[in-house]
Amino acid sequence: MKAAIITPAYRGVDHRLERAVHATGLPWLVLHQHSDLPRVRSVLIEQALAAGAERVILLDADTVPSVGVLRTLAEADGVTPDCAVWGMYPLREGDRWSVNPEDPVEADLAIREGRSFRVRTGGLGLCAIHRESLARAGAKLPTIREDTGLEWRPFCVPMVHVDEHEVGTYYADDGSLCMRLRASGTELWCDPRLRAGHVVETVLTALRD
Numbered sequence: 001m002k003a004a005i006i007t008p009a010y011r012g013v014d015h016r017l018e019r020a021v022h023a024t025g026l027p028w029l030v031l032h033q034h035s036d037l038p039r040v041r042s043v044l045i046e047q048a049l050a051a052g053a054e055r056v057i058l059l060d061a062d063t064v065p066s067v068g069v070l071r072t073l074a075e076a077d078g079v080t081p082d083c084a085v086w087g088m089y090p091l092r093e094g095d096r097w098s099v100n101p102e103d104p105v106e107a108d109l110a111i112r113e114g115r116s117f118r119v120r121t122g123g124l125g126l127c128a129i130h131r132e133s134l135a136r137a138g139a140k141l142p143t144i145r146e147d148t149g150l151e152w153r154p155f156c157v158p159m160v161h162v163d164e165h166e167v168g169t170y171y172a173d174d175g176s177l178c179m180r181l182r183a184s185g186t187e188l189w190c191d192p193r194l195r196a197g198h199v200v201e202t203v204l205t206a207l208r209d
Helices: 015-024 037-050 069-075 104-113 130-140 173-183
Strands: 004-007 029-030 055-059 063-065 085-088 099-101 117-122 127-131 159-162 168-171 187-198
Touching: 004 015, 004 037, 004 069, 015 063, 015 069, 029 037, 037 055, 037 130, 037 173, 055 069, 055 130, 069 085, 069 127, 069 187, 099 104, 104 117, 117 159, 117 173, 127 130, 130 173, 159 173, 168 173, 173 187
Parallel strands: 004 029, 004 055, 085 187
Antiparallel strands: 055 127, 063 187, 085 127, 099 117, 117 187, 159 168
C-alpha cells in the first residue's frame, strides 16, 4: 500500500473533506466518537502501519485540502525515511499558520517564493510521514495494552521536554509527535504550496434586554 489517510473524528467529518478524500481513491482510516485525541491519533497510526502503508497522511476532520494536495502528499518525493512533509493551514484563531519554522525569517521568504523550509513542529491536520520514520520513533516508545486487547504506542501522547537548564516545555499531541520524530532522526519540512482551509463553526447568540 503506497499511502493511507488517517483522521480522528469526534463528531463527524466535513462533507467537503469527504469528497476530497474519496476523489484520491486512497485507503481512509477514521475513528469516530472518541474524545481522547492523542490516543486516537496514535491508534490510527498503528492501524495504518499494520495495514502496510508506506506513508501515513494525517488529516483532521475539519481540514479541507486544496485540489490535488492529498495526491501530492501521497506521491511526493520529499516524503522519505528521513524526511516528513507538512502542508499549511490557518489555525482556528486565524492569526498564524499551523507550522513552527526553525527560522521564521527564512520561512517567510520561502513562503513568498513557494519553496520548502524546515520546521520544528507542525499541526497534524495536513502532513505525510514515512513508515520508517514512524517505526524509528515507535521503537523508543512503550506498548500500551488496554483491557480490550487493543495495543498501541503513544506516538501523540503529550510530553514535557526538559532542557539542560531544567526548564520544561509542554508539547501537545501534534508537537509531541514532531519532537519524537526529530529525536529519532527525521527532518520536518513544510511545502507552502500544499494548502488547506480550517472549518470553523461560529455560534451567534442574540442578546436580549
